[in-house]
Amino acid sequence: MINLVFKVIKAEDGSFRYSMFEGRLAQGIGLTTKNVKGRTPEEVFGSDGSLFYKDKYSLGFSGEVVSYKHYYQGRTFYTTLSPAGISGNVEELIGSAVDITTYEEATSKIEHMASHDPLTDLPNRMKLHSDLSVIIESFSSFTVIFCNLDRFKYVNDAFGHFAGDQVIQMMAERLSSLTPESGRLYRVGGDEFIITLCGDYSPREVRTHGDQIIRKLSLPIHSFGKQFFITGSIGVAQYPSDASKSTDLIMCADVALQYSKMNGRQLLSFYKPEMNRDYNQLLSLEGDLREAISKNQLSLYYQPKVDVRTGYISGMEALVRWKHPEKGMISPGEFIPIAEETGVITQLDDWVLREACKQSQVWIDRGYAPERIAVNVSAREIQRRDYAEKVRNILSETLLDPRYLEIEVTEDSVMQNTEQCIRTMQDLRALGVSLSIDDFGTGYSSLSYLREFPIHYLKIDQAFIKGVLTEPSDAEIVKAMIQLADAFQIEVVAEGVEREEVLGFLRENECSYYQGYHFSKPVPAEEMESYLSKKEKYQ
Incomplete structure (x- = not known):
């Protein structure tokens, strides 16, 4: 439903001026014909705010039909400018605007839900892959730290899933407190987290950071009047030395993580190519053990x-x-x-x-x-x-x-x-x-x-x-x-x-x-x- 209709003319001095502003929202946002008639965009929206609109009006007066989304007084509008005139000469622009604030909020909420974990509100695996594409284009090097909570299933088995959710939230807070400004924390699975560190981090710096994570995760947990402990294992892969594609990089970090877990847990391991062979052997060994x-x-x-x-x-x-x-x-x-x-x-x-x-x-x-x-x-x-x-x-x-x-x-x-x-x-x-x-x-x-x-x-x-x-x-x-x-x-x-x-x-x-x-x-x-x-x- 169209909420606003307005007209823009081009004065002899070349400036844009409003000749009409009507609609059921006009009074609410203070843009009525009485208030704006004869005024320029600078006078209505200020010097900085008017630049966006003037650019659109210029396109409109060149004969184009222009559509755009913009924000005003906490609302989101979708506006279309239609050139009007005689014999191909554009004499005025007729603008029609729709208030899409509710739609935008719903869309934003849906997008957030799709890209974030509902329990911790951390970005999820889908968001990680999307972000990694941008990071690869923006940085010449970065690090992926893959962290898994050791034996977390025991918490769910012993205390129930409600307590397990509380532990996940607590661990997410601990990890967040150790994530630097150059990094971002993601929850990519039930008990799995990934931290990306953008920039050139040396292995020594990464290990120092990883050791801090391991120590923080192992602190006592007090919940439901009980005290217990959770430890974490970490696998690290670095771009571009370990992999040049985001999916391969995550896989390398995961292989290094499994290497840590299979070698005693509560460890940090950097990815090495030979780990792929060891990891495949471990997977094979699992099937052999069941048999x-x-x-x-x-x-x-x-x-x-x-x-x-x-x-x-x-x-x-x-x-x-x-x-x-x-x-x-x-x-x-x-x-x-x-x-x-x-x-x-x-x-x-x-x-x-x-x-x-x-x-x-x-x-x-x-x-x-x-x-x-x-x-x-x-x-x-x-x-x-x-x-x-x-x-x-x-x-x-x-x-x-x-x-x-x-x-x-x-x-x-x-x-x-x-x-x-x-x-x-x-x-x-x-x-x-x-x-x-x-x-x-x-x-x-x-x-x-x-x-x-x-x-x-x-x-x-x-x-x-x-x-x-x-x-x-x-x-x-x-x-x-x-x-x-x-x-x-x-x-x-x-x-x-x-x-x-x-x-x-x-x-x-x-x-x-x-x-x-x-x-x-x-x-x-x-x-x-x-x-x-x-x-x-x-x-």
Whole structure:
């Protein structure tokens, strides 16, 4: 609907003047015939504001039909100028204007919704690709930082999606606070963010910035009266050295990101061409791992747990091994991270727990004295509300007495969702299952939580044990851990013992148990059986 009609004439001095201004909006914006008749655009809109209109009027008086969008007093108008005259001579311009403010606002809102994430209001993946096209034309070099929140799915699983959304918003704010003026932050996926840094940034500058991001993301999160932690991994690609096209650049950053995640997480990796080969191998390995689980191609090895005082075996730890039909033995350090990232870890954990319980019961049925067998459990599993019930069902299925099962969880796992982990551990303990915290000292080391965890054993990571004879600080840390555990009536297991002198240190400081090559490396079930045959009763 036309809201305004006006006429423009060209005076003898060459100036443009208004001869009419009518319409239902004329009064509202103060542009009536009474107010503007005979006045020039400069007098109505000011010197600067009139330049735009004068340019359009010049085109109109040259005989063109001119259409344009313009703004006035907070409104948006779409105006068409139609030349009018006799015998080809333009005597006046008849302008018709439509108020399209509402339409413009709706269009702008729709465009914003299409190009921005609704949860964080950050620009999204579509906007990123659009912006990168402009950046490539405007800058000779720039950097793409691809950031992913490690194991974010656990937050949704443990607390629900509403809490997960709050965490995403919090992480977006943390990332925004570290995004410089030369950069822009995008949310490109559920737990994925990208920062673009325009200009010539050296690898050292990028690493400094990335390390700040990793530290900021790992700060404690307080939500719903709980405290937990999220870490981030980063992959970096730079234009034009790594790629000259926006899609290729993002792919390079993504490959570098996956490299960080597969090498321990909470890392920053710069893209290198050889990572493509490694990444493709990892993808292939994921499919092979799924097949290995379904076709029972995995096996369990067992490492004895030894009483420091008597030298007798007092249990064992079950460790998964994978002999690939073509590639041979594949390190757990290689396939466990893949399992965790792809979700295969749930099936893997189930397989290990069931096989360990079955093997333990087989030994008991053969007349060997029962030994407690320890099984490692991933962070995802220990945070599941139904995990204790799953353990109960597997124990029932395999006929194993719960007293002969020990569940090991890492320190980082229980610190991710402390309250739920404690509830799950309490449920497991009520079943009669023993509990231990593995790799203690390598994570958050929140010693105050030890009193709350219903655990039986504390396993000190080998990184500290190996240094007790050469690093005074490691020796003091191990002593303090042993004393602390004793105060909480928790028995200590030292991991990675390889020398008699280290065993002597542990004996002197009254450590309860140890594992390591000094006694035995992890061995297949048939070799472990030879150790069992030497024992007459359960310690």
